Amino acid sequence: MVVIAVLGCALGPVPLSPVRVLATLIDLLPFVTMDDTLSPSQTAILLKLRLPRVALGLLVGGLLAGCGATYQGVFRNPLADPYLLGAASGAGLGAVTAITIGLAGDGIWGVPLFAFVGALAAVALTYGLGATGVNGGTTSLILAGVAVSAFASAVQTFLMQSNTEQLKEVYSWLLGRLATSGWRDVLVVLPYALLSLGFVVINRRILDVMALGDEEATMLGLRPNRARILFVLAATLGTAAAVSVSGLIGFVGIVVPHLVRLVFGSSHRVIIPLSIIVGAALLVGTDIVARMALAPAEIPIGVVTAFLGAPFFLLLLRSARR
Amino acid sequence: MISAYGLGVRIAGKVLLDQVSFEVPAGQWMGIVGPNGAGKSTLLRTLVGLTRHTGAVAVADRNIRTVPAKELARMVAVVVQQPVIPEGIAVGDYVLLGRSAHLGLLQRETRHDRARVTAVLAQLELTEFAERRMRTLSGGELQRVFLARALVADPAVLLLDEPTTALDIGHQQEVLGLIDRIRGTRELTILSTMHDLTMAGEYADRILLLHNGRVLRDGSPAEVLEPGLLAGTYGATLEVIPADPVRGFGGPVVVPVRSRADLS
Numbered sequence: 023m024v025v026i027a028v029l030g031c032a033l034g035p036v037p038l039s040p041v042r043v044l045a046t047l048i049d050l051l052p053f054v055t056m057d058d059t060l061s062p063s064q065t066a067i068l069l070k071l072r073l074p075r076v077a078l079g080l081l082v083g084g085l086l087a088g089c090g091a092t093y094q095g096v097f098r099n100p101l102a103d104p105y106l107l108g109a110a111s112g113a114g115l116g117a118v119t120a121i122t123i124g125l126a127g128d129g130i131w132g133v134p135l136f137a138f139v140g141a142l143a144a145v146a147l148t149y150g151l152g153a154t155g156v157n158g159g160t161t162s163l164i165l166a167g168v169a170v171s172a173f174a175s176a177v178q179t180f181l182m183q184s185n186t187e188q189l190k191e192v193y194s195w196l197l198g199r200l201a202t203s204g205w206r207d208v209l210v211v212l213p214y215a216l217l218s219l220g221f222v223v224i225n226r227r228i229l230d231v232m233a234l235g236d237e238e239a240t241m242l243g244l245r246p247n248r249a250r251i252l253f254v255l256a257a258t259l260g261t262a263a264a265v266s267v268s269g270l271i272g273f274v275g276i277v278v279p280h281l282v283r284l285v286f287g288s289s290h291r292v293i294i295p296l297s298i299i300v301g302a303a304l305l306v307g308t309d310i311v312a313r314m315a316l317a318p319a320e321i322p323i324g325v326v327t328a329f330l331g332a333p334f335f336l337l338l339l340r341s342a343r344r
Numbered sequence: 345m346i347s348a349y350g351l352g353v354r355i356a357g358k359v360l361l362d363q364v365s366f367e368v369p370a371g372q373w374m375g376i377v378g379p380n381g382a383g384k385s386t387l388l389r390t391l392v393g394l395t396r397h398t399g400a401v402a403v404a405d406r407n408i409r410t411v412p413a414k415e416l417a418r419m420v421a422v423v424v425q426q427p428v429i430p431e432g433i434a435v436g437d438y439v440l441l442g443r444s445a446h447l448g449l450l451q452r453e454t455r456h457d458r459a460r461v462t463a464v465l466a467q468l469e470l471t472e473f474a475e476r477r478m479r480t481l482s483g484g485e486l487q488r489v490f491l492a493r494a495l496v497a498d499p500a501v502l503l504l505d506e507p508t509t510a511l512d513i514g515h516q517q518e519v520l521g522l523i524d525r526i527r528g529t530r531e532l533t534i535l536s537t538m539h540d541l542t543m544a545g546e547y548a549d550r551i552l553l554l555h556n557g558r559v560l561r562d563g564s565p566a567e568v569l570e571p572g573l574l575a576g577t578y579g580a581t582l583e584v585i586p587a588d589p590v591r592g593f594g595g596p597v598v599v600p601v602r603s604r605a606d607l608s
Binding site: 224225227228230231233234235237238240241242243244245252283287288289291 | 389392394413414415416417418421422424427428430431432433434437441442444445447449450452453477497
């Protein structure tokens, strides 16, 4: 993760030496001085452009992967992720609503709050619809998620079409992006990320208890419904925060936890923290590709994750079936 | 230690338990037997409050309705018939889940919790399996792991639902013998549903015979394992050889035999 983060700072339209980037960053720490640092203008690029972008990438990637792993644990379904449950599209709808009614300008609270409300409503709706099926099975849950997502997207498209003046802004946001206005976006996400991931990481052993099913979890003294609500709230908050600053970046939330589970087994003690770290590194890595592949033009990062993630996901599905 | 007072359970109009009452003193092992559908598993689930029931259950003289879920889980541990095994989980991690009842929200397992796991694994001769994944274990080993998860909670009462069903006779004896030995090391009250009537008579101090949700008889193995009663209840043809400690039969031996009508 550290290596990718340094590379993420170094690569770009103005290439900076990774070694010097590292040296400059260490130099910024108190009580440490390094000789071989970047020039002042390079340092400005690093601190004002690259570093916030990398920080945002780490946060968003960690959030998406960590929340994906949480959803999968809570619903005991490897296919659950921020997208399939409707959380992301709900957050998207919330955010678009905020943008179209003109709340985006004073930004810090408006968009994330609307995104959170939208995401929560979507997950509640998905859960409400899905749980009414026979046995409240996970299949009906996922199907409900697909329906809710489609509905939220439809409403969102309607909003976009009836507010064409903001169309471009909304559209670039929708495709997923990490382009930032300096540190502001990072500061917007950070408290939500700490709250959401903090809760999940500290309580991750409970996800292992829930993996035993409601009945056995109850026998171990857990109240499954209460636990489920708390985890879903935490994961939805995290998803909404990520979506509100970076738009819709798909597949990170599902591919990363799968990958971690494949390699390190299924205890959430391991899956949750590793998913966060791997997700963070992966998103920054993907962002490098997004910036460099068609330089000087940027590919929206959501396009890159889908481009890489979708085939990989199919591969995982195949190997899981065997 | 655990008592039932007039328990009744009905689901969708069907009576699953009706007026089931008993008191099991601390340290006793009660076997629960009866034909399929008699209500054995429902009874165990009701004893930990998992069914909507009439009547009352008391553990250590406290009505379980007034006991918080975590506290109840610390007093009563359950091994269900087919426990869920999370994909890819290691034995040690699985057993550690048994400590959940001792942990609150935001709390992590302490060194003490891990020490309990180590001790119980050693007691059940599972130490070498601690790092192994559950899927790689045999039936008898798995049953010991399930038992370990229940025991790390340090319960006063252990409920076992068909602890030996999937096992061959050697492993059945191994598991039941193990439970009996643990009962010797500390006071543990055990209620286990059992299919094998002879095994029930060998290991349990007392047997409860259920039929259609009602208690047909409750008493010592010799009182319950009676040919006429069993034949009628199970609709089976069988012989019972009385307990004979000299020949090594600790309890009555129930032998299903081919019905005479078939032979003629």
